[in-house]
Amino acid sequence: DAKTTQPPSMDCAEGRAANLPCNHSTISGNEYVYWYRQIHSQGPQYIIHGLKNNETNEMASLIITEDRKSSTLILPHATLRDTAVYYCIVRSYSGNTPLVFGKGTRLSVIA
């Protein structure tokens, strides 16, 4: 079973920040938080990952709480092309273990 909990759906106005929450209260010390997104009928696309510090790249920012039990993915200026299903996944860094996907959050960006 997936070890994360996400809301099933969210809406965001175009141009505004999209904040996608994820709960991972049972995360262990050697597990990273990964975010992927899947646009309809395509393969999932990697967005960002982190261990305990906040991370930022050209796509998004990842904010991880101090106790590591939850995180938020931030898309700073959402566009219509950001409409997708977003998956939050925890994964051990000790090897190439498979990702376990939940149902994710369906983000709809509205014009």
Place this chain on the structure above:
Amino acid sequence: DGGITQSPKYLFRKEGQNVTLSCEQNLNHDAMYWYRQDPGQGLRLIYYSQIVNDFQKGDIAEGYSVSREKKESFPLTVTSAQKNPTAFYLCASSPRQGQSPLHFGNGTRLTVT
């Protein structure tokens, strides 16, 4: 460009026939994975391979088989024993060590009638 190629994008078969889905990667990744996705659902792991000539069952391996004879190739056979084979199949790869993310192909949509 490096990446993962799944072919074909759409595949149609009659019930009772085995069918093999292709997955090729030129990323020099050691590990490869097969996932299945049903409408409105997340991805479920079928099989994965961490190194050539070795593979492990995932959560829903029944009715499927794989081989890993070459590092760059990880074909998936959907056998007639798979009761509900119609689905979207996704292949992925990753380096063997460390925290590197998985890279996914764009999937094969299999329809069995």
